[in-house]
Amino acid sequence: MASSRGTEKTLQKLRESVNAGNYYEAQQMYRTVARRLNKQQKYQDTIRLLHDGAVLLLQHKQFGSGSDLANYMIDTYKLANVPVDETSLDRVVEILSLFPSTEVSRKAYISNAFRWTKSNGEYPEGDPELHDYVGTLLYNEKKYSTAEDHLLLGTSHSAEIIGKLAYEWATEENAQYKGIYLARVVLQYLASKDILLATLAYKNFISSGKQPTAGESQVRRAPADEPTAIQIYADPWMNFTQMLLLTVQRNGTDLFKELKSKYEGLYGSEPNFVELIEDIGLNFFNIAKPRKQGNMMADMMANLFGGGSGSGANPLLQLGAGNAKSSGEDLD
Numbered sequence: 001m002a003s004s005r006g007t008e009k010t011l012q013k014l015r016e017s018v019n020a021g022n023y024y025e026a027q028q029m030y031r032t033v034a035r036r037l038n039k040q041q042k043y044q045d046t047i048r049l050l051h052d053g054a055v056l057l058l059q060h061k062q063f064g065s066g067s068d069l070a071n072y073m074i075d076t077y078k079l080a081n082v083p084v085d086e087t088s089l090d091r092v093v094e095i096l097s098l099f100p101s102t103e104v105s106r107k108a109y110i111s112n113a114f115r116w117t118k119s120n121g122e123y124p125e126g127d128p129e130l131h132d133y134v135g136t137l138l139y140n141e142k143k144y145s146t147a148e149d150h151l152l153l154g155t156s157h158s159a160e161i162i163g164k165l166a167y168e169w170a171t172e173e174n175a176q177y178k179g180i181y182l183a184r185v186v187l188q189y190l191a192s193k194d195i196l197l198a199t200l201a202y203k204n205f206i207s208s209g210k211q212p213t214a215g216e217s218q219v220r221r222a223p224a225d226e227p228t229a230i231q232i233y234a235d236p237w238m239n240f241t242q243m244l245l246l247t248v249q250r251n252g253t254d255l256f257k258e259l260k261s262k263y264e265g266l267y268g269s270e271p272n273f274v275e276l277i278e279d280i281g282l283n284f285f286n287i288a289k290p291r292k293q294g295n296m297m298a299d300m301m302a303n304l305f306g307g308g309s310g311s312g313a314n315p316l317l318q319l320g321a322g323n324a325k326s327s328g329e330d331l332d
Contacts, residue, residue: 007045011052018056027057027065034072043080047073051091058098067105070095074112077120084121093133101141110134125153132158144169152188159189159197163204171209179237181205183273186241190248191279202245211238219246236266244280253285 010033017026030053037046050073058066073091082088092113099106117127125131135150135158144165151158151165166185170178182205189198212234219230230246233239240263247255260277267273281287 007048011049014049014053015056018053018060018062023057023060023062023065026053027062027068030069031072034076038076038079043076043082046076047080047082047091050076051095054095055098058095063099063103063105066095066098067103067109070109071112074109074116077116081120082116084117084127089127089129092130096133096137128153128155128158131155132161136161139165142168142172144172148185152185156197156200159200160204163201163206164208166201167205167208177235177237179233179235179239179241183237183241183267186245187273187276187280190244191276191283193283195245195248199245202241206238211235236263240266248280248284253287256281256285256287 014026014029014033017029030049034046034050037043037049050069054066054070054073056066057063057069060066073095076082077088096106096109096113099109113130114126117130118124121127131150132154135147135154138144138147138150139161141147147165148162148169151162162185163182166181167178170181175181182202185201185205186198189195189201211231213231214234215232216229217232219228230242233242240259243259247259260281267277278287278289282289
């Protein structure tokens, strides 16, 4: 109780200093008190102090000083092993909402926050709720590319937003086929075997504007189902995406192979699309990915170190060869 009263008294004194315009002195005092509290392992008091100071300084448009205290708060999160939960995330988001879009220190703060969620949370790419907030923030600022990177690692809300983003981005770029922006998103979701998020993105893209159609067709969503009507679009990328979504929801290995063959002329010149299609084939239909042309020298070295065995598994040559997924940490 005494500690709480002491912290409140200190906070009041520091608030008065900020409100009086003594910004630099107040910032230094916040840091001094925070260091002392951390040495005493009074981490919750430190966090309360730094959160209060960061918010107050940012409200006074002291962005350099405010971001300094904000990052100190995140560093204290890491020092104290603060878990990623609603309370700790709310502090991060409240501070982030006070940065203007033009403030250069915002990027470092976002990156620091993601590093904390990776080390203290359950998601190696960073917390989805934070990705959703950052991605939505960047979407509203029309920073489509970096927003997309965060939203792909977000929540179901992110998938809804990314569908709208893809349509708006394609429209802004005056793309001949808007559907290529949709396909890029849906294929990435399906490569991660997430049909729900892929479907949400698709539906929100379709509902974002009038989509030119070329007719109607009938499909069976499962072998025993009655045929249902679907739209055939003038945009081949939209048709490809729609048919791919339908195919992965049934035991349709032959249908998938047929779809690949029919649309290979559309996506085949884009290596990233080819890779995603191969991942989808493996994840949903257990179709082995084609073996890529290896590096001759690397193969020779692997055989040497592997003693010429069939495994050829030289762990040194395999370091960093995993399928790394973007964390979105520095994508803002």
